[in-house]
Amino acid sequence: MFDLIIVGSGPAGLTASIYASRYKLNNVVIGKVLGGTITLAHKIENFPGFKAIAGLELAEKMGEQVKALGAEIILDEVTKIEQREGDFKVFVQSGKNLVSKALIVATGTERRKLGVPGEQEYLGRGVSYCTTCDAPFFRGKTVALIGGSNAAVSGAIHAAGFAAKVYIIYRREQLRAEPIWVEEALKNPQIEVIYNTNVTEVLGDQAKVTGVKLDKPYHGKDTLALDGVFVEIGGVPLSSLLQKMGVKVTAAGHIDVDKQMRTNLEGLFVAGDFTDESVVLQQGILACAQGAVAAFAAFKYLKGSPTPSPA
């Protein structure tokens, strides 16, 4: 029996474990992949303490710290969680089931898909959700980044290091990434932004992507010839495990939490990108902060002194 099981091995879950270990809570982290979404970031320049660091490296450093403080990280998939007489039973794919007195879930998000014809068909054949991984395949070619967020705009800058021409296709009239990224993208002669436009289909020749169809003509044409399409339109909360337990979620699927990261179920805390507190800004540092708060709230819960209600 653990004091605390943490489901999710991204920045939120790993930080929760670091704090929990220092509160002397016997805890374990279970997650599908170490680091989660942050591992897709090729360069992070806004995480204090690091002028520039790759997402994967940052995740590995967090993982090392978790282990150094004595907690185990199990890379496995959680299939079901049950609450019985106040305890939490966590079922994992490999069959080793774990039990704890308190639970933090930080399963984050999965990449949002465009949901248009051709997207699935050409995955890995020109359609990608990871600029860091796949931009080098397009040396001297033409690619597009779909989206206007930090991930999309910084991804376009990264892609321009390989591709000859990079389009950013965004549905709004202004990019919403940090101004520092937007400025860099707009002054890059290889990058061209197509505003107020949606992609309605990914086109291909069976073997690979050849372009996209646009919902509004650009320079008089409703198709754009491309070799690669990078989709960076945010994430969808992975909240199904909790929804089955009766945890309250918002209409968009984010977990309804209070300021102590408590859910409507006693002893169950959440942190990271899939909480409704994260909707405003989905960033690693916010996930870490929420992980710390969740661990503190779990500690208070286990010690029997309730955390103060928000004033």
Place this chain on the structure above:
Amino acid sequence: MILTEQNFQTEVLKSDKPVLVDFFAVWCGPCQLLAPILDQLAKDYEGKIKVGKLDVEPNQALAQKYGVLGVPTVILFKNGQEVKRMVGVQDKSGLIEELGLDSV
């Protein structure tokens, strides 16, 4: 097993056992997450399938030949032919199921 353009023919295309080839790149975070899962599969299915890693950077011609434009991509070869392809990080049970490893 490390695959290259030199040994691909003998180790993969002429193999008498099915071969699972991991097309990866050193700069790809998700590839590093997938690698230990494939190592585990190689152990679990030893004698039934072979698992090989192919770094796409020094082996661009092979990546191009098989139309690999994203990593990680795993391709299962049987009798020299591609029979199944998966793109992106997978968990172990998903790989076993999708690739039909329990029936090879």
